[in-house]
C-alpha cells in the first residue's frame with residue numbers, strides 16, 4: 001500500500017454508497033490479515049455513524065464474505081458507562097454487529113467500565129498488549145468517526161491526551177461532556193495497518209474541511225493527529241460531508 005502521508009478520500013454520492021464502500025474496505029482489510037496471520041483485529045468506532053455499517057456487515061450482503069470467527073473486536077474508545085447503557089459503544093456494536101454474527105465472547109475485548117476510568121484504561125492497555133504479545137500492538141483496522149468539533153475516538157479539543165507519545169489507552173475527562181471517556185491515543189491508532197474514517201451527513205462538512213484543509217492545529221482539530229506510520233489514512237464520506245472541500249471533494253470513483 002503506497003505511503004505518501006496524503007489522506008485517501010473515498011467520496012460517494014450517497015450515504016448508502018459510502019457504507020457499501022466502507023464495508024468492502026473492512027472486508028478487504030480483514031481478508032488481507034487472515035491471509036497473512038490467520039486472524040484479524042479491528043478497533044470499532046462508536047457513536048451513531050457506524051451503526052448502519054455494522055448492520056450492513058452483519059446482513060446477508062456481507063456476512064458470508066469474511067471469516068468472522070477469525071476476528072478480534074476491540075473499541076477505539078468507550079464512554080464511562082455500563083455495557084447495557086444506551087451510550088455504550090460496546091452495547092451498540094453488540095446489538096448491531098456482534099450478536100447478529102454470533103461472535104463468541106472470547107473474540108470481543110470490551111473496556112471494563114465497572115472499574116474507575118484510570119484503572120479501566122490501564123487494564124485495557126494490558127488486554128491489548130497481551131493480545132498482540134510479543135509484538136507491537138498493531139491493529140489490522142481502526143475505524144474512526146468524526147465529531148462536528150473535529151474530535152475522533154475520544155481525542156477531544158484541548159485535552160492533555162492529544163500530546164501523549166504513549167501508544168496506549170488513556171482515561172480523559174471531557175469538559176463538554178462532563179464525563180470521562182476511555183480512548184486509544186493517536187500513537188496507538190497510528191500503529192495500525194489501516195485506518196479509516198467513516199463520516200457522512202452535512203453536519204460534519206465543516207469539521208471535515210477543517211481537519212483536511214486547515215493548517216495543523218491539533219488542539220482545535222484533534223483528528224489531524226491521525227497519520228498511520230504505514231499506509232495512508234482513508235476517509236469514507238458522502239458528498240454532503242465533503243461539501244466544503246471544494247475541488248478536493250469531487251466524488252471519487254471507487
Ligand SMILES: O=C(O)[C@H](O)[C@@H](O)[C@H](O)[C@H](O)COP(=O)(O)O
Nearest residue numbers: 046047048049145146147152153
Ligand atoms: O464514542 C464516540 O462518540 C466516538 O467514538 C466518537 O469519536 C464518534 O465517532 C464521533 O463523536 C462521531 O459520532 P457520531 O457518529 O454519533 O456523529
